[in-house]
Amino acid sequence: MNCTQARQHWHLFHDSEGDAELHLQVNEHLEHCPECARWFQQQIVLEEAITHSLVSGMEPTAAIWSRIEQQLVPPQPARIKKWLLFGSAALTLLVASLLIAVSIENSSSPAPELAALSVAVHDKLTSGREEPNFVSSSHVDIEDYLKQHVSFPVRCPPREDAGFEARGGGTCRLANDSAAYVVGQVDGESVSLFILSRDSLSHFPELQAIPQRQRTRHQRHGAHDILLMEFDQNLVLAVGKVRAERLQRLLDAYGSYPHDHSVKSVRQRAS
Amino acid sequence: MKDDGDKCERFLLHLRPLQGALEAFCRRSVYDVSLVEDVLQEAVTRAFRDFGLFAEGTNFRAWIFRYAHLGILESNRGFLTRRHQPLEVEPAVEDEWNLGGDDSLLHTLLESPEILFEHCADDLIHAVLQLQPVDRAVLLLKGIGEFKYREIAEIVGVPLGTVMSSLSRARQQMRQALTKTRGGQGGLPRQTGDGSHTNP
Ligand SMILES: [Zn+2]
Ligand SMILES: [Zn+2]
Numbered sequence: 001m002n003c004t005q006a007r008q009h010w011h012l013f014h015d016s017e018g019d020a021e022l023h024l025q026v027n028e029h030l031e032h033c034p035e036c037a038r039w040f041q042q043q044i045v046l047e048e049a050i051t052h053s054l055v056s057g058m059e060p061t062a063a064i065w066s067r068i069e070q071q072l073v074p075p076q077p078a079r080i081k082k083w084l085l086f087g088s089a090a091l092t093l094l095v096a097s098l099l100i101a102v103s104i105e106n107s108s109s110p111a112p113e114l115a116a117l118s119v120a121v122h123d124k125l126t127s128g129r130e131e132p133n134f135v136s137s138s139h140v141d142i143e144d145y146l147k148q149h150v151s152f153p154v155r156c157p158p159r160e161d162a163g164f165e166a167r168g169g170g171t172c173r174l175a176n177d178s179a180a181y182v183v184g185q186v187d188g189e190s191v192s193l194f195i196l197s198r199d200s201l202s203h204f205p206e207l208q209a210i211p212q213r214q215r216t217r218h219q220r221h222g223a224h225d226i227l228l229m230e231f232d233q234n235l236v237l238a239v240g241k242v243r244a245e246r247l248q249r250l251l252d253a254y255g256s257y258p259h260d261h262s263v264k265s266v267r268q269r270a271s
Numbered sequence: 272m273k274d275d276g277d278k279c280e281r282f283l284l285h286l287r288p289l290q291g292a293l294e295a296f297c298r299r300s301v302y303d304v305s306l307v308e309d310v311l312q313e314a315v316t317r318a319f320r321d322f323g324l325f326a327e328g329t330n331f332r333a334w335i336f337r338y339a340h341l342g343i344l345e346s347n348r349g350f351l352t353r354r355h356q357p358l359e360v361e362p363a364v365e366d367e368w369n370l371g372g373d374d375s376l377l378h379t380l381l382e383s384p385e386i387l388f389e390h391c392a393d394d395l396i397h398a399v400l401q402l403q404p405v406d407r408a409v410l411l412l413k414g415i416g417e418f419k420y421r422e423i424a425e426i427v428g429v430p431l432g433t434v435m436s437s438l439s440r441a442r443q444q445m446r447q448a449l450t451k452t453r454g455g456q457g458g459l460p461r462q463t464g465d466g467s468h469t470n471p
Binding site for chain 1: 283307396
């Protein structure tokens with residue numbers, strides 16, 4: 001493959017299209033041709049900058065989508081029926097969870113609905129397709145932001161001592177409920193925390209099937225682990241591609257700090 | 272009644288994660304910005320009506336973007352008819368990238384893309400609207416929807432080869448728009464409505 005041929009195939013290469021043989025040949029050429037390697041790199045930078053400028057700042061307009069959804073949603077009785085169904089499902093779950101050893105690994109699942117919705121937001125925030133509303137590494141500032149932007153009480157997010165490096169926070173909708181989120185990293189992996197009002201429980205009938213003694217529940221959604229917990233006046237979800245134990249540590253840290261904001265985060269003191 | 276409720280819940284479960292991308296696709300495609308909500312509303316309503324035909328486990332993303340694509344075409348055709356504007360035929364673009372010569376642009380971009388794009392974002396948004404409908408759809412489905420060529424071919428209803436040539440042409444024209452100074456060309460459709468994307 002010569003330079004012209006390699007460059008002609010740039011689109012296919014960039015878009016991960018075409019067959020493996022082509023990618024092999026292009027890669028081989030790039031290894032031996034620094035000029036093309038540089039040229040390919042430049043194309044990628046330019047193409048991504050163009051795409052970014054077309055897409056950036058585009059978030060779904062809540063008002064538009066709520067009007068669109070309202071036209072689709074039938075009146076509520078369907079939910080009640082589903083609830084009844086869940087009555088028996090709850091019993092099955094309860095029996096099942098009594099049989100299974102009490103471990104967060106195999107416990108019953110949170111509502112697939114809530115799991116899927118939170119993973120979708122998590123993906124959007126961590127893929128860079130969307131920035132958090134409020135970018136900050138200070139848990140104190142994030143907490144203040146959240147408290148000003150949601151109507152329900154929000155407790156202290158986890159801090160560095162729980163292995164959590166905050167990147168920002170914001171608000172989003174999960175189904176018809178508003179939620180606060182905090183995004184950050186644990187062991188170099190992106191993790192999101194979603195905080196809802198505990199009242200939201202009643203909007204996800206599935207969740208009401210949680211046996212009361214079992215506060216934390218675990219589910220996998222694709223490559224993500226999701227832990228869910230009721231805490232004080234909140235429903236808290238931790239989402240990420242990290243071990244469930246690490247997520248559990250975040251949930252344990254949530255709201256556990258004494259409310260003394262005179263001590264800033266470790267990072268802030270260090271800098 | 273129960274079936275209706277289930278259908279609705281299942282539909283929304285699929286739809287909600289895609290709302291941002293669907294809206295962005297429409298915003299960047301529809302000539303008359305004031306019609307974005309109508310186009311979305313119509314596309315979603317039609318898709319919901321046909322949702323019984325959608326096979327669970329198949330590609331909902333591609334499926335619903337096709338409705339959005341058709342809605343955009345329809346809306347833009349109406350716009351052009353009202354304005355008595357024919358669809359412009361773009362001049363053929365040579366296959367070679369002609370960016371190699373503009374090293375200063377590339378240098379600026381490599382240094383700090385965001386600085387350049389603060390000044391060029393409007394030009395790029397305008398340039399997208401000047402693309403041929405199929406070229407624009409292919410470019411945006413790739414950029415916003417992150418679809419594979421095969422999926423784009425299905426959504427737009429064109430052969431795979433057309434997707435590739437359209438994408439190549441559209442990318443080339445976006446680059447040309449970057450190197451051009453503003454205001455050189457008039458007469459092509461620009462977004463109207465709330466005016467947020469209308470050049471002075
Ligand atoms: Zn070469
Ligand atoms: Zn605090």
